Every structure is written in structure tokens, then in C-alpha cells.
Amino acid sequence: MKKQQKLQELISELEVYIKSLSYNRATQLKYQRGWKLLNDFMSKNSIEFYNSQVGEKFIFSIMKNRPYENLSRKEKDLLRVANVTSEFQVTGVIRFRSVSKKYDFSGEIGKVILNYLEHLKFKGNALRTIEGKKIHLLRFLDYLKANNIFSLKTLESQHILQFINDLGIYSNASIHHVVGTLKGFLKYLYQKEILLTDFSYIIPKIGYKKESKLPTTYTKEEVEKLLKSVDRANPKGKRDFAMILLAARLGLRASDICRMKFENINWKQNMIRIKQTKTARTVELPLLTEVGNAIIDYLKYGRPESDLSYIFLCMGQPYGKLKEPTLHSIVTFYLKRAKIDNLDKKKHGPHALRHSLACSLLEQKTPLPVISEVLGHSSTESTKTYLRIDLNSLRQCSLEVPVLNSPYYIQEVN
Structure with missing residues (x-):
């Protein structure tokens, strides 16, 4: 039998979980406002413990027999808060309902990048490492497409240097990882004779050293x-x-x-x-x-x-x-x-x-x-x-x- 749970106890668990998912501050505030109204609703109706039935009653009090499309943005957010609260209480997780970004590696260069990622997988690179390189190379591919470069035959050193120059808006750590990934990719292209020029030599050294933080410990x-x-x-x-x-x-x-x-x-x-x-x-x-x-x-x-x-x-x-x-x-x-x-x-x-x-x-x-x-x-x-x-x-x-x-x-x- 599931233990009865007061709303504040449930919220304290859910709030920590939401922060661990790196939700932005605006989203966290949206949830906090929704929980306050949900708590007011329970107090008004003398409800001590929260469960999914309470969430449904709260949703009904907002919708009042209106179709979902007629609700305001704030009212839809309140429905989302109630549904997420009920879902977390039952399952312990929040399932993302947003559409995942699909990586577009179409075209000649995109196919070469995918082959390179498979090459890294064959060499034993960790999946997490490959996923990071995938994102870095997608950024490079998007840059090439934006500059009408659809074939590696037309790739020149100036394109690579300009791409690196445009990374200036990112943190030193991000630049370090992107540039490192690009250098490895360019070496691969030369070794596989896809490119006749080894462009990896023009990649500048990034003076970045990761600061080692003291580990958090408990007695x-x-x-x-x-x-x-x-x-x-x-x-x-x-x-x-x-x-x-x-x-x-x-x-x-x-x-x-x-x-x-x-x-x-x-x-x-x-x-x-x-x-x-x-x-x-x-x-x-x-x-x-x-x-x-x-x-x-x-x-x-x-x-x-x-x-x-x-x-x-x-x-x-x-x-x-x-x-x-x-x-x-x-x-x-x-x-x-x-x-x-x-x-x-x-x-x-x-x-x-x-x-x-x-x-x-x-x-x-x-x-x-x-x-x-x-x-x-x-x-x-x-x-x-x-x-x-x-x-x-x-x-x-x-x-x-x-x-x-x-x-x-x-x-x-x-």
C-alpha cells in the first residue's frame, strides 16, 4: 500500500529532481507558482494528502468543461504542473514530452561525419565521448552549409579558421573541446585520403587547462x-x-x-x-x-x-x-x-x-x-x-x- 504523502513533502522531492534536470530559472518559478495554487486548492477543500485524484480535481477546477485549446497559456501551465506532480509521485521520474532534436547529417559531408563517428566507435571510444563529438561536428557542418559549402573538395583553410574564430562567444572549455574534435576529424580525412591536404596543422592551440576542483566530501x-x-x-x-x-x-x-x-x-x-x-x-x-x-x-x-x-x-x-x-x-x-x-x-x-x-x-x-x-x-x-x-x-x-x-x-x- 502506498504511503500517504503531503504535498509539501512531495514538492521538496520534485523540486530537487527538477533542478537536477537543469531546468532554467523561469521554468522552476512556473512550477513553484503552480504548486502554490495547488496547495491553496487543497487547503480550501480541506484535503490533507496529495494523490492523482486530487490532481484531477485541481485540473477540473481550472478547465471547467472548456476544451484544452481554449485555455490560456498560464492555465495550460497549471495543468502541466498538476500532471507532472502526479506522474512523479507514481513513477519517480518526469518523462520529457518535448520533441527531441534530430541531428541533420544529410549531404556528402554529413555522411563522411557519420562514417567518422562509426570509426571512433570501432576504435572503442565511449558512447558519451562520441555523442559529444557528434554535437561539435554538427556545429561545424551547419556552419559549412550556411556558407554554401556542400563538398569537401571546396573546403579551404580560411573556412576552418573562420569557423574557429566564430566560436569566440563560447566558453574556453567549449572552444577547447570543439577545436579538439575538429582537429581529429581533419586528421581522419587526410589519413583516409578523403582530403589531399592535412588541414589539422592549421588548428591553433587553445591555451585551456581544466581547473581541478576540490571534491565534495562528507564525514x-x-x-x-x-x-x-x-x-x-x-x-x-x-x-x-x-x-x-x-x-x-x-x-x-x-x-x-x-x-x-x-x-x-x-x-x-x-x-x-x-x-x-x-x-x-x-x-x-x-x-x-x-x-x-x-x-x-x-x-x-x-x-x-x-x-x-x-x-x-x-x-x-x-x-x-x-x-x-x-x-x-x-x-x-x-x-x-x-x-x-x-x-x-x-x-x-x-x-x-x-x-x-x-x-x-x-x-x-x-x-x-x-x-x-x-x-x-x-x-x-x-x-x-x-x-x-x-x-x-x-x-x-x-x-x-x-x-x-x-x-x-x-x-x-x-
């Missing part, structure tokens, strides 16, 4: 406080607790948790074996007793009946695979419920729990290669960023400040 006490805030007496709590444990105890990424299948768990050997979505690298992790018991508790008493091979599912029909933004909103919700200090100044998704695990391992003097194995890094270089948050070890590296023999400085004597 052991804060992580335990987070776990205790989960109500495990209901199916949703059982699912959420198991997923949070996978992030906090094993450092799994949200993508790997949401895509985890039954085949990834070897119960006899107490082992989790999973191919990471981000790196395509297979890792083996011990199935800790605490984690295994939480998963079993969810499978026996919380998971909906479904033939899907994914372990973690949405709580309402249709019982689809849980999405990564949903897991992010789940962790954020419980961090807020746990009343963690200075939460507004920290990142608060499952990745922060991964960082926290790394920090905890460093405090226990765990060797860097071992931490790399636990986190599934391909090399210790990726793991070295966590050395900057090991304050205790850094203090041991500090040097005494030398005495300055200068008339401009006075040495204080304690």
Missing part, C-alpha cells in the same frame, strides 16, 4: 546520519537505502547503480562484477554483508514484480529502470532530511558519497593503487586529486617558516 558521522534518515519500513525506503549504500560503501557511480542487473551480483562468491558506464572498465567489488542484506530486503519486500533484469526500478507503473537524475534527487532529499550542516555549500548527489569513501580510505592510510581499484579508475592519476583533501597527511608535509633576518620584519617571540 563518516554525516554519512551515517544520512543512512539513518532513510525510512526502511516502506518499499521506497528499502530501495533508496540499498542504492545509497552502494554509493557510500562501494563508491559506485549513479549510472552504474541505476544500470545494475541481477547478473552483476555473484551471491555465492559475495562479489559484484560490473562494467562501468563511464570508462567501460570492468571492476570487481566485494558484496559487503550490509550492502547484500539491504539489496535482499528490497528484492523480497520492496521491488515491484517485473521481468526487467535491472535491480532498481521505479516504484509506480510503468516499472521502468530508475534514471540517474532520480537517484541524485533521492540522495539530496535524504541529506536535507538528515539536516547535514552547510549542505547548501556542498554538492549533494551520489557522487559526493563516492568522494567521501575515497577520503575515508585515505584517512585509513589505504594505498593509492588500492583506492584506484575500488573506485574503478584506469590509473592512479585520476585518484591523485583526492590527495588534496587528505589534510592530515598534508600537514605532515608542511615546513617550518624560516626566520627572516630583515629590518622590515620583526620576529615575534612567544
Whole structure:
């Protein structure tokens, strides 16, 4: 039986989820206005708990037997807010109703670009990487079409340089990635003898270096406080607790948790074996007793009946695979419920729990290669960023400040 839920509790979960989808400020305000009117409607009608029937009554109060096309833009937005609120309560996600942008790679150059992307896929490039390059090359293709260049035979260095010059409106990071993609594409064209000139040599070097940010971490006490805030007496709590444990105890990424299948768990050997979505690298992790018991508790008493091979599912029909933004909103919700200090100044998704695990391992003097194995890094270089948050070890590296023999400085004597 589904737990009754007050509107404010539902809104707090949904608001975090919407922010995780990077909705713009105007859209967020639209939802907030709609929720206020929905809350006023419930108060006026003495309704304590929200469900889809309440949403339908709210919609009926707005439409008043009028056809949808006769509603104002604001009234249509209110209907959208009510429908989304009901959908999220039942399924835990919002399904996008906007039409996805279709990439137009028509024409001679477009076909060559598609062949290049297939070439990258064959070489083993990650799908996420290929998708990014696809967008960059589409931008280049659109530029060529706008300048009436429909054949690579008519491509000249001035076209490439002008395209790069027009990127000035974008951030340094975007320019760096677009230019890098273009250089690789031009090298491919020359190597495959599609172009007789290697235009990659004219690509200027972009003086960009990604600034490495300090990872957000939580203390052991804060992580335990987070776990205790989960109500495990209901199916949703059982699912959420198991997923949070996978992030906090094993450092799994949200993508790997949401895509985890039954085949990834070897119960006899107490082992989790999973191919990471981000790196395509297979890792083996011990199935800790605490984690295994939480998963079993969810499978026996919380998971909906479904033939899907994914372990973690949405709580309402249709019982689809849980999405990564949903897991992010789940962790954020419980961090807020746990009343963690200075939460507004920290990142608060499952990745922060991964960082926290790394920090905890460093405090226990765990060797860097071992931490790399636990986190599934391909090399210790990726793991070295966590050395900057090991304050205790850094203090041991500090040097005494030398005495300055200068008339401009006075040495204080304690």
C-alpha cells in the first residue's frame, strides 16, 4: 500500500529532481507558482494528502468543461504542473514530452561525419565521448552549409579558421573541446585520403587547462546520519537505502547503480562484477554483508514484480529502470532530511558519497593503487586529486617558516 504523502513533502522531492534536470530559472518559478495554487486548492477543500485524484480535481477546477485549446497559456501551465506532480509521485521520474532534436547529417559531408563517428566507435571510444563529438561536428557542418559549402573538395583553410574564430562567444572549455574534435576529424580525412591536404596543422592551440576542483566530501558521522534518515519500513525506503549504500560503501557511480542487473551480483562468491558506464572498465567489488542484506530486503519486500533484469526500478507503473537524475534527487532529499550542516555549500548527489569513501580510505592510510581499484579508475592519476583533501597527511608535509633576518620584519617571540 502506498504511503500517504503531503504535498509539501512531495514538492521538496520534485523540486530537487527538477533542478537536477537543469531546468532554467523561469521554468522552476512556473512550477513553484503552480504548486502554490495547488496547495491553496487543497487547503480550501480541506484535503490533507496529495494523490492523482486530487490532481484531477485541481485540473477540473481550472478547465471547467472548456476544451484544452481554449485555455490560456498560464492555465495550460497549471495543468502541466498538476500532471507532472502526479506522474512523479507514481513513477519517480518526469518523462520529457518535448520533441527531441534530430541531428541533420544529410549531404556528402554529413555522411563522411557519420562514417567518422562509426570509426571512433570501432576504435572503442565511449558512447558519451562520441555523442559529444557528434554535437561539435554538427556545429561545424551547419556552419559549412550556411556558407554554401556542400563538398569537401571546396573546403579551404580560411573556412576552418573562420569557423574557429566564430566560436569566440563560447566558453574556453567549449572552444577547447570543439577545436579538439575538429582537429581529429581533419586528421581522419587526410589519413583516409578523403582530403589531399592535412588541414589539422592549421588548428591553433587553445591555451585551456581544466581547473581541478576540490571534491565534495562528507564525514563518516554525516554519512551515517544520512543512512539513518532513510525510512526502511516502506518499499521506497528499502530501495533508496540499498542504492545509497552502494554509493557510500562501494563508491559506485549513479549510472552504474541505476544500470545494475541481477547478473552483476555473484551471491555465492559475495562479489559484484560490473562494467562501468563511464570508462567501460570492468571492476570487481566485494558484496559487503550490509550492502547484500539491504539489496535482499528490497528484492523480497520492496521491488515491484517485473521481468526487467535491472535491480532498481521505479516504484509506480510503468516499472521502468530508475534514471540517474532520480537517484541524485533521492540522495539530496535524504541529506536535507538528515539536516547535514552547510549542505547548501556542498554538492549533494551520489557522487559526493563516492568522494567521501575515497577520503575515508585515505584517512585509513589505504594505498593509492588500492583506492584506484575500488573506485574503478584506469590509473592512479585520476585518484591523485583526492590527495588534496587528505589534510592530515598534508600537514605532515608542511615546513617550518624560516626566520627572516630583515629590518622590515620583526620576529615575534612567544
